[in-house]
Every structure is written in C-alpha cells, then in structure tokens.
Amino acid sequence: MAKIGITVFPGSNCERDVYYVLKNLLNVDVEYIWYKSSVDNFDSIIIPGGFTYGDRLRAGAIAAHSEIMNKIVEKAEDNVPILGICNGFQILVESQLLPGALILNDSLEFICKWVNVTVANNRTPFTNLFDKENLLSIPIAHGEGKYVTEPNIMNEIKEDNQIVLQYNDDNPNGSLSRVAAICNKKGNVMGMMPHPERGSDPDLVPEGFDNRSILIFKSLINYLK
Amino acid sequence: MGILSDNEYKYLKNNLGRTPNELELNIISAEWSEHCSYKSSKKHIKLLPTQSKSLIVGPGYDAGVIDVGDGEVVTIHIESHNHPSAVEPYGGAATGVGGVLRDILSMGTRPIALYNALRFGNIDSKTKDGGKNLWLFKNVVRGIADYGNCMGVPTLGGEVEFDESFNEYCLVDVASIGFSKKDKIIGNTASKGDLIILAGNATGIDGIHGASFASKNLEEENRSAVQIPDPFLEKILMEATMEAVDRACIKSMKDLGGGGLSCCLSETADNLNKGMMIDLSMVPTNLSDITDIQIMISESQERMLYIIDPNMKEKFFEIFNKHEITFAIIGEVTDDGELCITKKNNILARMPAKLIAHAPLLERETYYPSYLKEIKKSFKSPAIIDDYENSIYQLLSDPSICSKKWVYQQFDHEVGVRTVTKPGESDSSVVKLNSEKYLTFSLDGNSKQCYLDPYNGTLGILAESLRNISCSGSKPLGVVDHLQFGNPENKEVFWTFVQSITAIRDFCNFMEIPVVGGKVSLYNETSNGSIKPSPVIGMLGIINSKTKMRGGKFGPDEFIFIIGTTKEDLGGSEYFEYCLNLTGGQVPIVDLDILKQTIEVIKSLVNQDGLINAIHDCSKGGLVISLLEMAIQSQIGFNISTTKIPNECSRLDYLLFSESHNRFLLTTKNPLKLASYLDNMAIPFANIGITQSTKECIIKANDKENIILDLVKVTEIYNNCLNELFKGKS
Numbered sequence: 001m002a003k004i005g006i007t008v009f010p011g012s013n014c015e016r017d018v019y020y021v022l023k024n025l026l027n028v029d030v031e032y033i034w035y036k037s038s039v040d041n042f043d044s045i046i047i048p049g050g051f052t053y054g055d056r057l058r059a060g061a062i063a064a065h066s067e068i069m070n071k072i073v074e075k076a077e078d079n080v081p082i083l084g085i086c087n088g089f090q091i092l093v094e095s096q097l098l099p100g101a102l103i104l105n106d107s108l109e110f111i112c113k114w115v116n117v118t119v120a121n122n123r124t125p126f127t128n129l130f131d132k133e134n135l136l137s138i139p140i141a142h143g144e145g146k147y148v149t150e151p152n153i154m155n156e157i158k159e160d161n162q163i164v165l166q167y168n169d170d171n172p173n174g175s176l177s178r179v180a181a182i183c184n185k186k187g188n189v190m191g192m193m194p195h196p197e198r199g200s201d202p203d204l205v206p207e208g209f210d211n212r213s214i215l216i217f218k219s220l221i222n223y224l225k
Numbered sequence: 226m227g228i229l230s231d232n233e234y235k236y237l238k239n240n241l242g243r244t245p246n247e248l249e250l251n252i253i254s255a256e257w258s259e260h261c262s263y264k265s266s267k268k269h270i271k272l273l274p275t276q277s278k279s280l281i282v283g284p285g286y287d288a289g290v291i292d293v294g295d296g297e298v299v300t301i302h303i304e305s306h307n308h309p310s311a312v313e314p315y316g317g318a319a320t321g322v323g324g325v326l327r328d329i330l331s332m333g334t335r336p337i338a339l340y341n342a343l344r345f346g347n348i349d350s351k352t353k354d355g356g357k358n359l360w361l362f363k364n365v366v367r368g369i370a371d372y373g374n375c376m377g378v379p380t381l382g383g384e385v386e387f388d389e390s391f392n393e394y395c396l397v398d399v400a401s402i403g404f405s406k407k408d409k410i411i412g413n414t415a416s417k418g419d420l421i422i423l424a425g426n427a428t429g430i431d432g433i434h435g436a437s438f439a440s441k442n443l444e445e446e447n448r449s450a451v452q453i454p455d456p457f458l459e460k461i462l463m464e465a466t467m468e469a470v471d472r473a474c475i476k477s478m479k480d481l482g483g484g485g486l487s488c489c490l491s492e493t494a495d496n497l498n499k500g501m502m503i504d505l506s507m508v509p510t511n512l513s514d515i516t517d518i519q520i521m522i523s524e525s526q527e528r529m530l531y532i533i534d535p536n537m538k539e540k541f542f543e544i545f546n547k548h549e550i551t552f553a554i555i556g557e558v559t560d561d562g563e564l565c566i567t568k569k570n571n572i573l574a575r576m577p578a579k580l581i582a583h584a585p586l587l588e589r590e591t592y593y594p595s596y597l598k599e600i601k602k603s604f605k606s607p608a609i610i611d612d613y614e615n616s617i618y619q620l621l622s623d624p625s626i627c628s629k630k631w632v633y634q635q636f637d638h639e640v641g642v643r644t645v646t647k648p649g650e651s652d653s654s655v656v657k658l659n660s661e662k663y664l665t666f667s668l669d670g671n672s673k674q675c676y677l678d679p680y681n682g683t684l685g686i687l688a689e690s691l692r693n694i695s696c697s698g699s700k701p702l703g704v705v706d707h708l709q710f711g712n713p714e715n716k717e718v719f720w721t722f723v724q725s726i727t728a729i730r731d732f733c734n735f736m737e738i739p740v741v742g743g744k745v746s747l748y749n750e751t752s753n754g755s756i757k758p759s760p761v762i763g764m765l766g767i768i769n770s771k772t773k774m775r776g777g778k779f780g781p782d783e784f785i786f787i788i789g790t791t792k793e794d795l796g797g798s799e800y801f802e803y804c805l806n807l808t809g810g811q812v813p814i815v816d817l818d819i820l821k822q823t824i825e826v827i828k829s830l831v832n833q834d835g836l837i838n839a840i841h842d843c844s845k846g847g848l849v850i851s852l853l854e855m856a857i858q859s860q861i862g863f864n865i866s867t868t869k870i871p872n873e874c875s876r877l878d879y880l881l882f883s884e885s886h887n888r889f890l891l892t893t894k895n896p897l898k899l900a901s902y903l904d905n906m907a908i909p910f911a912n913i914g915i916t917q918s919t920k921e922c923i924i925k926a927n928d929k930e931n932i933i934l935d936l937v938k939v940t941e942i943y944n945n946c947l948n949e950l951f952k953g954k955s
Contacts, residue, residue: 010457010460010461010548010549011375011457011460011461013375013376013377013460013640014377014640016641017640017641017642020642021642034547049640050377051374051375051377051456051457051460053457054375054455054456054457054458054460055375055457056457109634109635110370110371110374110634110635110636110637111634111635112633112634112635112636112637112638112639113634114647139639141374141637141638141639141640143374195639197642198639198640198642200642201642201657203645203657203660204639204642204643204644204645204657206647206650207778
C-alpha cells in the first residue's frame with residue numbers, strides 16, 4: 001500500500017486535519033514528517049496549511065528555504081505527487097516548484113468561507129476522479145491567496161493546461177483567471193488555496209454545499225494504486 | 226503602580242513579622258491587585274453553585290474540566306483583556322486570545338474552539354466618537370483573527386454589542402474550549418526536589434504592572450502596560466507542551482498571565498501546598514539591565530511554567546529542544562511553603578506562598594444607584610409610531626443586530642475539522658467531538674438591560690444562553706461567567722455587581738447547572754464614567770446526535786408557530802435604545818418555572834423526528850427581527866398575522882419589538898400534530914402564519930395596517946451594514 005507523508009513545520013496547523021481525513025475517513029497509510037526528518041519512504045507528500053514560521057518575511061518564504069524542501073524538489077523531479085494546501089501552496093510557490101505568487105486578497109482581509117470551484121484539468125494525480133468542468137464545494141481560509149503572475153507566464157500556464165481548479169463566478173480573493181489551484185508542467189505538483197481536508201467530512205458541510213472535495217484525496221489514492 | 230492600602234500593608238507586616246522589602250512589596254502588589262486576588266468579589270463568587278457529577282475541576286484553576294464520558298473531558302475558560310485593548314486594540318485583543326489558550330493548555334488539553342464577546346461604543350458615523358470606536362472595533366477583530374488563525378484554533382462565534390457607555394473603551398472577552406482524554410489531564414502534584422521550568426518567551430519589560438493597570442480606572446494610556454503578541458511562539462509552545470503532556474513528562478503547569486511570575490509562582494506553590502526556591506539569574510530575559518522587580522512582575526506573553534520530576538529532565542529537554550523553545554530550570558520545589566526568590570545564593574525575597582496568594586478580602590458596601598431612581602422618575606412611554614417599516618429597516622441596520630459576517634469571515638472557523646454549524650447559521654455553535662458526541666456553546670451578554678436592572682438583565686442573559694443551546698436539543702453541562710463592572714469602591718457600582726452575581730446563583734441553582742469557571746474584571750471606567758454592568762455568560766451543552774440539530778433555516782410553505790407570551794417589557798430593548806434613543810422602562814423578566822417548562826418542551830420537540838423544521842429563539846430586536854433573520858437565512862418570505870400572537874401588549878410596536886424571554890419561533894409541515902402536542906403542554910403558543918414561496922415578508926397587524934417588506938432589501942441592509950461603515954475607512 002502506498003504511503004503518504006504530511007510535512008510538519010514549526011507553525012503548520014492543518015496537518016492533523018489532513019491526517020484525520022486520510023486515516024479516519026479513507027483508511028490510508030499516512031505519517032507525519034517532521035521538517036528535520038527524511039522524506040525518502042513516501043510515495044506522495046502533502047504540505048498542509050498553517051502559518052509556518054508565523055508567516056514572517058512572506059507567507060511560506062522561510063519554510064521554502066528549509067533543507068526538507070530541497071529533498072521535496074528532488075522528489076518532484078522524480079514524478080512523486082506533491083500537494084500543497086493553502087500555506088503549502090505558498091511554500092511551493094516560494095520554492096519555485098510552481099510559478100507565480102500569492103499576494104494579499106483584494107479585500108485586504110483574511111477570508112474564511114465556503115466557495116464553489118470548477119475542475120479545469122482532470123488529468124492530474126489529484127483530480128483524476130473528476131470529470132472536466134465538474135463542480136465541487138470547498139472552504140477557503142487565507143489572507144494572502146490572490147494568485148498572480150506576469151501575463152506571459154499566465155499564457156504559458158494556460159497553454160500547458162496548468163490551471164487545475166478555478167473559483168466560480170464569485171472570485172473571493174481576486175486571483176487572476178480565478179485560479180484556485182495550479183500544477184507544474186508535468187502535473188505531479190499541485191498547489192491549492194482551498195482546503196479539501198475541511199470539505200471532506202459530510203458532518204461539516206453546510207446546507208447547499210457538498211463534500212466532493214474528498215475526491216481530491218481519493219484521486220491521489222487512485223493514482224498511487 | 227499598585228500600592229497597598231494602609232490596612233493591607235499592616236496585615237502584611239504583621240504576618241511577616243517584619244517590614245517587607247521593595248521586591249516583596251512589588252510581588253504582593255501584583256498578586257493583591259483586584260485583577261489577581263478577587264479581593265472585592267471573592268466573598269460573592271463563593272456563593273455560586275459549582276457542584277456537579279461531571280465536574281472534575283471547578284472554578285479557581287486555569288480552566289474548568291468537565292467529564293463528557295468515554296474517558297474524555299472538555300475544558301473551558303473565559304478571559305478578558307479590556308484595559309489593554311482600549312489602549313492598543315490589536316495587541317490587547319491578540320494577547321487576550323493568547324492568555325485564554327494557555328489557560329486551556331495548562332490543564333493538559335488541546336484548545337479546539339475560541340469565542341469572543343465584544344462591546345464597543347457606537348460606531349455610526351452620526352455619533353461623535355464613532356471614528357475611534359470604529360478603529361477599536363476593527364483592530365480588536367484583526368487582533369483576535371491574527372492570533373487565533375495563526376494558532377490553528379477555530380474562532381467559532383460570539384456576540385458584539387454597541388452602546389455609548391463603552392465610548393472610547395471596549396470590552397474584549399474571549400472564551401476557549403479544550404478537549405482531551407481524562408487520563409491526560411494534568412494532576413497538579415509536586416514533591417520536594419521537583420524542577421521548576423520556565424519556557425517560551427524571554428522575560429522583558431512589556432506588560433509591566435499590567436495587573437495593577439487593569440485594577441484601576443483607565444485614566445491614562447499606559448502603553449508600557451500592554452503586552453506584545455507572538456502567536457507563532459505560542460503555537461510552537463503549545464505543540465511542545467502537548468507532546469510533553471502526551472509523553473507524561475509534566476506533573477504541574479500553569480501559564481503566566483496577569484501579575485507575571487509573582488502570581489504564577491505564588492499561586493502554583495499555594496495550590497500545591499509546597500514552597501519554591503527560585504533563582505532569578507536563571508530566568509531568560511531579553512534585556513541585560515532588567516531589574517529583579519521587573520522580572521517578577523513582567524507580563525511578557527507566551528510563557529509557561531512547568532514542574533517536572535528530575536527523572537523526566539532528559540525527555541522534557543529533548544521535546545523542548547526539538548521545538549526550538551527557550552527554557553530554563555529556574556528553581557525547585559521545597560517543602561516549607563515559602564516562596565523564596567534568590568539570585569546567585571542571595572535571598573532577595575522570602576514570604577509564605579499562602580500569604581502572597583490570599584489577599585485579605587474586602588467587604589465592599591452596596592447602595593441602590595441614584596441613576597436608576599432618576600431613570601425611573603423621568604421615564605415616559607414613547608409616542609406611538611406609524612411607520613413600522615422604517616423602524617424595522619432601522620433595526621436591521623443596528624450594528625448590535627445586523628449580520629456579523631464582516632467579523633467572522635476574518636476568523637478561520639473551519640480549522641480543526643470540527644465545525645458543524647458555521648457562524649451566523651444557528652443560535653449556538655456546534656462542535657464535533659466524534660460521530661456520537663457534539664458540544665454546543667453560546668456566549669451572550671446584554672449590557673443595556675443589565676444597566677436598567679442588573680438582576681433581571683443577568684437572568685435574561687442566562688435564559689438566552691439556555692434557549693440558544695436548547696435549540697440544538699442539547700443538555701447543559703455548565704456555565705462560565707465573566708463579570709465586568711466599574712469601580713467596586715463605588716457603592717452604587719458594587720450594588721449592580723452583587724445583583725448580577727445573585728442572579729447567576731439563583732438561575733444556576735434553579736436549573737441545576739454548575740458554574741464551572743469565571744472571571745471578574747472591575748475598574749472598567751474611563752473619564753466618561755463607568756461602563757454599564759456587563760456580565761457575559763457562556764453556556765456549554767452536549768448532544769449525542771447531529772441528525773436532531775435544527776437551525777433557523779425554513780423551507781417554503783411551512784407553518785410558523787410562536788411559543789411564549791410577548792409582554793410590554795421593552796426596557797433596554799434595541800427598539801427603545803437604538804431606534805428611539807430612549808433609556809428606561811421595564812426590562813424583560815424571566816419566569817424560571819416557565820423557562821424550565823419551555824426548555825423541556827423545546828428539547829422534546831427537537832428530538833421528535835420531522836415534527837419541526839426550523840427553530841430560532843426570540844431575542845435582540847424582538848420577534849419581527851428574529852423572524853426576518855430566519856427569512857434572510859432561508860431567502861424565503863412569510864405571511865403572518867400579529868393578532869394571533871399570545872401577548873399582553875397595548876401597542877403594535879411593543880408587540881413587534883418586545884424582547885420578552887421564553888419565546889421561540891418554529892416552523893413545521895405538520896401544524897395539526899404540532900398544535901395538538903403543544904396543547905397538552907400548557908404553554909402559550911400560536912400558529913401565526915406561513916412561509917411563502919416568494920420573497921415578500923407580510924405582517925398583517927389588523928384590517929388597516931399591513932407591513933410589507935421586500936426580502937431583497939431586508940437582506941441587503943442586514944448583510945451590508947458593517948461593510949458600509951468600514952467603506953473608505955481603512
């Protein structure tokens with residue numbers, strides 16, 4: 001059985017939530033990876049949300065320069081699926097595993113709410129159980145989630161089908177092209193601002209929304225089979 | 226700084242048998258401050274009922290501990306940070322959150338939820354001080370958000386009230402709930418020779434005299450008394466502590482809060498019935514020239530004190546080194562009951578811990594307030610209005626009533642994957658412990674009513690909390706109270722305090738709900754005078770199944786029922802205060818017998834499958850506002866007739882806007898069954914109308930007067946009010 005690792009940096013705070021979904025809801029072989037330990041034995045790595053190093057300097061910047069990230073970059077080159085959620089996305093961008101940057105929301109305020117997103121690319125390890133154009137509900141919670149790039153890079157991203165999830169009409173943070181998740185050119189590294197682990201337990205889904213974000217984890221498990 | 230009274234000085238000198246030195250005086254002044262010692266309030270607090278089978282640790286510790294079965298416990302605590310927040314709202318509010326989280330942590334439990342109750346002066350642009358109040362409001366919310374969000378503890382709800390008595394001041398109350406296994410709870414024991422370890426932030430000169438600052442009126446903006454927040458440090462401190470708890474390395478622990486090391490050491494030694502030998506030269510500081518007195522009274526944040534068995538030293542060091550937390554062994558436990566402060570073998574202070582931890586209590590006098598006499602004398606009923614629609618729209622844009630989405634959207638309320646009801650969705654917060662166990666919590670206050678009648682006002686808050694958690698069918702586990710008043714040396718202020726605490730005692734005795742923790746904050750006064758009496762109540766409940774939970778959301782073509790009688794008790798109502806600018810009149814009175822009976826009926830209704838669909842209690846703004854809140858949430862209109870509402874009102878505006886207690890709005894698809902069930906229960910009720918499939922809200926008063934509201938406009942006003950106030954004011 002494939003083994004998934006969840007990184008734990010000082011200030012990570014969603015690792016227990018991701019663990020809960022993988023272990024308790026999906027019965028997956030999953031382990032925490034303390035940021036000073038080895039990533040060798042894992043078939044996939046999830047970098048969870050939180051405020052690593054208290055968001056000092058820039059969200060994700062300090063964690064991106066840690067030793068473990070060098071190892072994760074090597075893993076990414078070896079086609080290992082790497083998923084960054086929220087602060088994990090910020091770390092992936094700061095590590096240059098993913099293009100672009102995440103800046104302050106248009107509202108200049110932290111926003112926590114449920115939104116709906118559309119699957120723009122279903123040919124990644126994280127979206128293979130969705131149909132293209134599929135809708136799913138998912139909660140967001142971030143202050144710096146507006147995805148930006150230079151226009152030429154955005155064109156490349158679009159040409160290479162790197163936009164994986166897009167916010168529906170109500171773009172909560174002002175992301176260019178309504179980007180909620182992007183992947184690298186090969187598709188094995190994905191960063192997303194919304195929290196699939198918070199949308200997975202049907203007990204916690206508010207009326208009018210669904211728990212289809214669990215399919216992101218199920219897709220990963222499916223891919224690792 | 227805090228200076229002892231003549232009597233206190235004499236008492237200290239007699240007990241010591243000598244003249245205290247300066248360091249000793251400073252230690253005593255911090256611990257004997259009102260903030261730390263409860264010297265004015267303790268005699269009264271002791272009257273509160275604290276007995277319950279499920280209560281493991283009651284008031285007096287950092288947090289109350291309640292057994293929730295299956296070897297699991299929850300902890301709960303409430304704190305305020307009023308003085309600091311009024312001076313530096315961001316840091317004051319943030320460190321308030323930090324403090325309450327450390328209290329939960331001190332019991333060995335992981336915090337799983339945060340709540341806040343906030344009170345500010347009026348923020349409408351028409352008010353003179355609106356600008357400063359708005360600034361306080363905005364930064365308090367941001368301070369709470371930044372701290373809680375970074376900690377990864379969800380902020381799940383609370384309440385906000387605006388009233389002119391808080392002008393240029395604010396009340397910032399934060400409550401937290403923790404969850405753990407019963408066998409992981411810290412036992413709080415110690416033996417001679419155990420090591421005393423201080424960990425976390427270095428001790429600096431922030432928050433010097435904080436406890437003393439909070440124990441007198443706010444006359445000057447004493448910025449050095451405000452503490453500096455560092456949520457990242459607290460987060461890693463929490464993780465290290467939880468790991469140390471998990472690996473059973475800790476015998477006792479306590480957080481450092483008001484009064485700094487002075488209070489923490491003396492209270493811990495006193496609780497353990499032990500002494501301590503402390504070496505101040507071991508305390509990590511961030512200044513080379515910090516004085517011994519400053520070290521002892523600094524309120525630098527994010528610090529914890531641990532007592533460990535010397536055999537656990539290596540394990541403890543390994544954990545704290547792993548998390549890269551600064552820590553130091555600052556002393557050891559002794560058997561003599563003395564708190565002995567030394568520095569490199571010189572004794573700097575030496576006093577019995579018991580003496581420090583137990584200030585001589587005060588007998589404060591009470592006197593019926595003259596302001597109440599004046600209000601009663603001058604109160605006249607308001608002229609009858611004819612534009613009800615306008616009053617309703619006005620109430621919907623009342624900052625105390627309107628949607629608090631602007632506030633809670635800034636709080637991460639999803640982290641931790643336990644949030645069942647989202648803020649703004651239901652009368653109480655519902656938190657998942659596991660698939661068979663859910664906690665419910667409601668945090669309430671009502672300063673306007675407590676001002677006019679502190680006894681009935683406080684009773685009303687408790688009744689509202691109980692109604693709120695009963696809407697989700699839960700059984701109450703306990704109450705935490707936070708009593709915030711002005712200067713206790715003022716007899717009239719102290720009268721209001723005693724009235725309020727008497728109400729809590731009477732309510733909790735009658736309902737058999739224990740008080741599991743609490744806090745008193747006095748001297749909430751500025752040059753504008755005392756705040757209105759502001760008790761805040763948190764009530765915790767438990768339910769075993771999520772399927773029974775109901776919220777305020779109804780569907781089309783349902784029948785609307787009201788339970789309870791609407792009376793002419795509009796004193797302190799938002800209608801009188803906000804719409805008519807009128808202070809006075811009779812506040813709603815809680816009939817405890819009827820409340821108990823009504824709650825039983827509600828609980829049995831909620832537990833009957835399919836009988837009721839939506840439920841909402843009637844509170845601020847009256848039944849019309851409560852019904853509109855349901856309509857806004859459902860985006861479905863209604864058509865009701867006021868003539869059917871059980872009432873004792875002589876005027877239509879009173880009927881619409883009265884905040885009488887013991888009332889609920891329900892909807893059902895099965896009106897006959899519900900009516901026949903309620904018929905047998907001997908409580909007043911009526912089927913007052915139906916929900917629509919359109920967006921029109923129609924209130925038929927009599928043949929002549931029909932109030933027709935457009936739900937689109939209603940929703941817009943209710944949802945956008947706070948955003949509008951902040952527009953262009955960043």
